[in-house]
Amino acid sequence: MLKRGARPSSVMSVAVLAALVSTVPVPVLAQGMVLEEVMVTARKRAESLQEAPLAVTALDATALREAGVRNLADLNSLAPNIDVVEANGAAPLASVYIRGVGQRNTGENIDSGVGIYIDDIYLGRPDGALLDLNDIQSVQVLRGPQGTLFGKNTTGGALVFTTNKPVEEFEGSVGVRVGNYDRLDTEFVLNLPLTDTLWTRFSGVTRKRDGHIENLFDGKDYMDEDRQSIIWQTRWAASDDLTLDLNLNWADTDQRMRPMKCINVNDDGWQATLFNALAIGPATGRTLADFCQDSTEAGGGDPRTVISDLGGEYKAENRGASLVAEWALSPDLSLKSISGYRYTEASQNDELDHTGIPFLHRTNTVHPQGGAGESDQYSQEFQLIGSAFDDRLQYVTGLYWFEEESKGRQSISFLGPFEPAIANLFFLNLSADTQTANNDAVAAYAQLEWELTPEWRATLGLRYTDESRELKIQDLAIDPATLDLNGGPAIPVGGGLFVVQRPGFEYNPAFSFVEAGVRQRKVSNNDVTPMASIQYLIGENRVLDQGSLYLTYSEGFLSGGLSESPTGELERFEPEEVENIELGFKLDLLQRRLRLNGALFYTDYTNRQLTTLVINPEVNSPSPATINAAESTIKGFELESTWLATDNLIIGFNATITDGDIKEFMDEQITIADASVAPGPGCVRANLTLLQVDSCPNDRSGENLPRLAEQSYLLSAQYNLETAYGTFTPRLQGSWKFDMEFCFDALSCTTGLWFEDEQFELSARLGWVSPDERWVGSLFGTNLTDEDYLNGGTALVESSGTGGYAVAPPRMYGAEIQYRF
Numbered sequence: 001m002l003k004r005g006a007r008p009s010s011v012m013s014v015a016v017l018a019a020l021v022s023t024v025p026v027p028v029l030a031q032g033m034v035l036e037e038v039m040v041t042a043r044k045r046a047e048s049l050q051e052a053p054l055a056v057t058a059l060d061a062t063a064l065r066e067a068g069v070r071n072l073a074d075l076n077s078l079a080p081n082i083d084v085v086e087a088n089g090a091a092p093l094a095s096v097y098i099r100g101v102g103q104r105n106t107g108e109n110i111d112s113g114v115g116i117y118i119d120d121i122y123l124g125r126p127d128g129a130l131l132d133l134n135d136i137q138s139v140q141v142l143r144g145p146q147g148t149l150f151g152k153n154t155t156g157g158a159l160v161f162t163t164n165k166p167v168e169e170f171e172g173s174v175g176v177r178v179g180n181y182d183r184l185d186t187e188f189v190l191n192l193p194l195t196d197t198l199w200t201r202f203s204g205v206t207r208k209r210d211g212h213i214e215n216l217f218d219g220k221d222y223m224d225e226d227r228q229s230i231i232w233q234t235r236w237a238a239s240d241d242l243t244l245d246l247n248l249n250w251a252d253t254d255q256r257m258r259p260m261k262c263i264n265v266n267d268d269g270w271q272a273t274l275f276n277a278l279a280i281g282p283a284t285g286r287t288l289a290d291f292c293q294d295s296t297e298a299g300g301g302d303p304r305t306v307i308s309d310l311g312g313e314y315k316a317e318n319r320g321a322s323l324v325a326e327w328a329l330s331p332d333l334s335l336k337s338i339s340g341y342r343y344t345e346a347s348q349n350d351e352l353d354h355t356g357i358p359f360l361h362r363t364n365t366v367h368p369q370g371g372a373g374e375s376d377q378y379s380q381e382f383q384l385i386g387s388a389f390d391d392r393l394q395y396v397t398g399l400y401w402f403e404e405e406s407k408g409r410q411s412i413s414f415l416g417p418f419e420p421a422i423a424n425l426f427f428l429n430l431s432a433d434t435q436t437a438n439n440d441a442v443a444a445y446a447q448l449e450w451e452l453t454p455e456w457r458a459t460l461g462l463r464y465t466d467e468s469r470e471l472k473i474q475d476l477a478i479d480p481a482t483l484d485l486n487g488g489p490a491i492p493v494g495g496g497l498f499v500v501q502r503p504g505f506e507y508n509p510a511f512s513f514v515e516a517g518v519r520q521r522k523v524s525n526n527d528v529t530p531m532a533s534i535q536y537l538i539g540e541n542r543v544l545d546q547g548s549l550y551l552t553y554s555e556g557f558l559s560g561g562l563s564e565s566p567t568g569e570l571e572r573f574e575p576e577e578v579e580n581i582e583l584g585f586k587l588d589l590l591q592r593r594l595r596l597n598g599a600l601f602y603t604d605y606t607n608r609q610l611t612t613l614v615i616n617p618e619v620n621s622p623s624p625a626t627i628n629a630a631e632s633t634i635k636g637f638e639l640e641s642t643w644l645a646t647d648n649l650i651i652g653f654n655a656t657i658t659d660g661d662i663k664e665f666m667d668e669q670i671t672i673a674d675a676s677v678a679p680g681p682g683c684v685r686a687n688l689t690l691l692q693v694d695s696c697p698n699d700r701s702g703e704n705l706p707r708l709a710e711q712s713y714l715l716s717a718q719y720n721l722e723t724a725y726g727t728f729t730p731r732l733q734g735s736w737k738f739d740m741e742f743c744f745d746a747l748s749c750t751t752g753l754w755f756e757d758e759q760f761e762l763s764a765r766l767g768w769v770s771p772d773e774r775w776v777g778s779l780f781g782t783n784l785t786d787e788d789y790l791n792g793g794t795a796l797v798e799s800s801g802t803g804g805y806a807v808a809p810p811r812m813y814g815a816e817i818q819y820r821f
Contacts, residue, residue: 033647034592042142042160043447044149044396045385050586053459053535053550055080055143055599055638061164064133066718066731068765068780070185071207072096072116072131072159077714077735077761079141080638080656082157083707085791086130086809087258091314091348092223094129098143099603100634100660100708101156104744105611108375108406108437109471109561110626113156113576113609115146119163119247120338121322122152124377124404124439127346128251128316132229134187135203137162143638144601145556145578147529148447148461152402155556155578155605165245166191166199166235172821179780179814183209183225187818197237204230212810214305215259216298217356222256222311223809241328249320257312260794260804261303262295262354265751269801270672270693271360275415277690278495279427280357283418291355292802303788303807310351310361315372319343333386340379347372347409352794354804360796361414368510371434373409378402392451400443407436410476413623417507421497426505428483429496431623432476432513441467441559447531455539459552461531467559470522471570476513483511495688521562521570527577529555538587547587554580558609563626565614573626574607593644602635612667613745613796614695629665632705634658648721654714660705669698669746670798703749704741709759711738726775729767736760740790748795748803756790761808774820781813 038049057079088095103112211221229251299305347364421427447461488501531554558576584599636658743749795803
């Protein structure tokens with residue numbers, strides 16, 4: 001595996017009326033056996049997908065069920081130019097890229113370029129955001145910068161989730177799903193009308209499955225699923241003009257991490273060279289490369305069999321509350337207030353060397369003084385939505401306020417312990433700190449659409465955003481007096497080495513820390529992000545039944561901040577700014593049995609925020625840092641098509657062709673220095689006890705952008721078969737992604753080892769709905785050909801000479817049944 005136009009006609013009115021109730025997905029059969037009209041709310045108001053001048057994919061509950069989408073990660077292949085995997089690095093948290101834009105760093109000091117929204121509430125942290133989709137009305141995938149209406153750092157796109165609201169009738173459902181790897185999922189929905197104007201709705205889900213990665217170090221299976229969530233909603237129709245929605249939700253995740261397969265790349269890793277001589281060799285008689293080779297050969301080379309001494313765990317708890325009030329001020333004007341709160345607590349233990357020795361661990365909880373990170377998020381938004389001049393003018397204006405406070409996460413990166421180390425000494429090297437972050441943002445925005453003629457429409461939008469970030473890092477160091485359980489002295493001699501009293505020394509894993517210093521800084525950014533669009537609605541003619549063409553210019557903004565650099569003053573990284581030009585088309589043909597939606601786009605990024613590695617000279621260890629790539633571009637073509645081939649057969653085909661180019665990206669590269677030669681121009685030399693290293697400027701312009709497929713395709717076929725025993729819906733789906741990059745540091749990108757030339761996944765599903773529609777069930781299978789394509793990794797090649805890689809989940813299958821009442 002590992003390898004280098006016009007508004008809907010009267011004929012369509014019935015379909016449009018039905019679609020207004022909920023957002024429709026992959027279009028389904030409508031009256032007269034045509035493709036049903038799809039309604040979206042991507043511009044804060046309900047409108048036809050075919051008339052919305054932006055690239056958006058909409059999926060409702062039926063489509064999500066028929067495609068087997070159970071959480072956010074299952075969207076990976078359904079929408080063009082989206083990449084979602086079940087983990088970011090090793091942690092099983094939300095990792096979303098749209099059009100090659102996302103974020104590897106999940107720290108409190110930075111946000112992703114893809115915004116995730118639930119019922120209009122922005123999720124500031126990716127922890128717990130895999131979002132098991134139980135009682136969901138719709139999911140919309142917005143591609144490209146959404147700098148006006150979804151302006152909270154959405155330079156790449158947005159995922160918009162809408163839950164089902166309480167209704168005035170008693171209803172509910174219970175369901176169960178079983179499958180291989182001892183899968184057992186349960187879910188329920190209960191809707192209760194309390195009075196004529198007050199209704200409440202409960203929904204809950206559990207997801208449990210054994211892991212599919214075998215760790216030979218401890219004999220346990222990793223990358224399991226263990227999640228629970230509950231949503232309690234209450235709707236009060238206070239009057240004919242005023243509706244209030246209260247949403248209280250809770251979710252809990254407790255899973256083992258994703259340990260990776262180790263692979264040797266070269267013998268020039270500066271950190272491995274140092275610690276092979278300083279600690280690993282004296283303590284074990286072997287080298288890091290030897291232990292990495294053990295992992296490579298584990299399970300006969302099976303990529304899902306690993307050796308990891310840390311293994312790792314991931315825990316997250318989320319609690320949220322929102323209150324949405326909608327007030328119809330007049331038939332043409334409404335005011336919407338959205339108040340939100342979200343609490344997130346999360347911790348994880350990362351194995352970064354992917355071997356059976358403690359070469360490089362990063363943990364929040366292994367050490368007794370470690371702590372989970374906590375974030376409190378508050379937001380308030382007011383929207384004024386209206387129309388005028390006989391509906392020729394449609395407008396949305398709003399004010400937005402956001403505040404996030406994060407604290408408590410104590411991160412500890414370990415090298416060791418090793419005993420005995422060189423000269424019979426004890427070795428333990430670590431960097432530890434506690435971070436506190438504050439993020440505040442305010443914004444004002446407006447977007448107006450004017451119907452110039454029955455065929456032509458123009459849209460103008462503008463958003464002003466002011467955002468500030470403050471980061472405080474409390475650096476910690478080992479208290480040598482606490483290293484020996486028997487109370488003996490431990491004298492530091494540098495480089496992580498300690499002189500200890502022997503015999504009698506017994507390592508104390510609960511050693512204490514002392515404060516080594518505090519660093520604190522605050523930065524502010526502001527920006528104005530405009531958008532403009534011109535659209536032409538195509539009326540019915542000999543070729544088309546309806547359609548539209550649009551040309552849109554839009555900008556986006558991702559606030560800058562402070563890098564988590566290991567020592568010295570906190571370094572600032574600049575805001576990410578983006579300009580996007582998009583030419584799109586949306587066409588219905590063949591008597592509305594064929595739908596073709598597509599877009600050509602060109603996106604120019606200034607100061608793209610990327611993650612790099614820098615050296616921490618105090619502990620001789622690589623540390624992450626956020627830097628800017630001065631200029632990069634992404635251009636491409638996207639196509640979504642649906643063909644009602646027969647009255648019962650729907651064929652879907654999606655395709656993307658993209659080209660990402662990093663035009664200007666200056667980084668730093670760390671290499672072993674030749675002590676007899678002076679450092680080169682711009683290089684900084686560091687003395688790491690037994691060797692010296694140079695940190696030199698490195699031009700990484702021309703590299704591939706991470707997780708941007710050069711080509712991707714989706715082909716699906718779904719057939720509806722009505723019988724006396726109910727409706728059966730077999731579905732077959734294949735997806736392909738070609739030429740994706742998962743490298744990290746510069747050397748890993750030049751090796752080609754983290755470049756996947758093809759991802760292929762075949763899935764199938766046989767759905768069934770009983771004649772009275774009370775029972776719904778299915779048989780399903782994913783990755784039916786059991787592919788093991790690359791889908792992630794941790795490549796620290798420059799420092800260790802090794803790297804870790806992860807592959808897709810194996811073949812999974814099962815059955816589910818749901819009863820509705």
